[in-house]
Amino acid sequence: VxxxxxxxxxxxxxxxxxxxxxxxxxxxxxxxxxxxxxxxxxxxxxxxxxxxxxxxxxxxxxxxxxxxxxxxxxxxxxxxxxxxxxxxPEHDPAREAERMIYGPLFKTGFMIDYFMRSEGWFGAGQVVLTSASSKTAMGLASVARQNSPQVKRIGLTSPGNVAFVVSTGLYDQVVAYDDLASLTVVDTVSVDFAGNPALLAAIHGHFADALKYSCLVGATHIEERGAGFGQTGGLAGPKPELFFAPHHFVGFFKEHGPIEGGKMVAATWHAFLDAVEGTVEIVRIKGLEAARTTFLTMIGGAVNPAKGIVIEL
Known part of the structure; x- marks a missing residue:
């Protein structure tokens, strides 16, 4: 899909x-x-x-x-x-594996923070990130910690991933999905990486008018989102808005130029690598058949988020 x-x-x-x-x-x-x-x-x-x-x-x-x-x-x-x-400027010979695993997802997180800062975080004092163990969510949490420290970062994840997400140190608070109702209702923006419409509805229902912006990014549970990527009516609060990082990056590089823009990304990128060092085990596999098997395992949701797969062809 x-x-x-x-x-x-x-x-x-x-x-x-x-x-x-x-x-x-x-x-x-x-x-x-x-x-x-x-x-x-x-x-x-x-x-x-x-x-x-x-x-x-x-x-x-x-x-x-x-x-x-x-x-x-x-x-x-x-x-x-x-x-x-x-x-x-982003290249580090000792961290090529980490770049392949995190790099483009980190850049999406970088661009979300850049967009949110340009909008003053819509007046919110905290951001709720679903699928907090995902690489993109971790990237956003890291950049927000560097560039927007005044905004509280709350990670939502499955019960089995809570310990891993806490271990990254990227979030101010980590909550299992079932404990969403425990979150304080204050002005909030949400960034949904999960694509689970029931969870999105629960977030909108919990924060209601205190939810100042609802951002949809990709989908780790896309089969549950359905047609239109979950952009349906009937939700409390604002209409969810789909975020497509490549479109935002085109404008970003037009504004800052490729050299200065690249330096801005690289500065936060290297800090992110330092922050997540040791939290993910690099697993290397070789050959197309092994790549196919691993890909099918991954889309089936059976890959531990604490493992990063590098394919050598």
């Missing part, structure tokens, strides 16, 4: 009825007809779950390039950009 709704199946076209799973990672140039890109150079960006990718490089600069292949042009430029590691 997410693949259809956000057009993720369109990035790397496959035969009818099939789909190539996209993922973020590092790649090495093994052949080049572009005089500005050398064989052996390493880049970071959006890749297919495959052994090779042909690109048509354009807008080549010291920091990166765009893939100008026809089928990718309808997509956000965020997904078509590749950074050259030799000139990348």
């Amino acid at each position: 997410v693949g259809d709704g956000f057009k993720y199946w369109d990035f790397f076209p496959a035969p009818e009825g099939m789909g190539i799973v996209p993922m973020w990672g590092h790649a090495r140039v093994i052949a080049s007809n572009c005089p500005d890109i050398a064989v052996g150079e390493r880049v970071y960006g959006y890749l297919p779950m495959a052994s090779h990718l042909d690109v048509v490089p354009g807008k080549v600069s010291a920091s990166g390039f765009m893939d100008m292949t026809d089928y990718r042009q309808p997509m956000s430029p965020v997904y078509n950009s590749y950074t050259r590691l030799a000139a990348d």
Whole structure:
């Protein structure tokens, strides 16, 4: 459903009825007809779950390039950009695995905080994050702790994940879903990563008019959200608004430029890595068949959030 709704199946076209799973990672140039890109150079960006990718490089600069292949042009430029590691302020050779696991999800969290700050957090003094064990929620919690310390960060999670979420130290308060009613009703914004309509309704019902903004981000329980990603009427408080980070990033980089904007992201990124160091075990697997098995296990919800999977192809 997410693949259809956000057009993720369109990035790397496959035969009818099939789909190539996209993922973020590092790649090495093994052949080049572009005089500005050398064989052996390493880049970071959006890749297919495959052994090779042909690109048509354009807008080549010291920091990166765009893939100008026809089928990718309808997509956000965020997904078509590749950074050259030799000139990348986010790159840390010792933390490449962490970047692949956290990087793009962290950037979504960064952009949510940037958006909320630009709106003065809608006058709220606290933010409630569902699916608090998810990497995107952790990224937002980290950036908000750095840039918006005056806003209380409350993480909602399943009972089995409470201890893990507490161990990250990123939240001021961690509450199991069933204990939502224990939260103080004050001016609040919610950021829903879970996509569970019953939970979203409970949040709206609990805070009612004290809920100043309801933000929908992706969906870790997308099958429960249904058509329209849960944007249905009848909820108390504000209408939920879908947040799509790539659109916001386009405006962000237009305002700050790629160099200064990159530095802003990198500063909070390295602090986030320091904060979560040791909380997630890096698990490496090799080969396409192992990747397929792991992917199916993950979408089935059977992967421990304290494990981060790195696929080597």
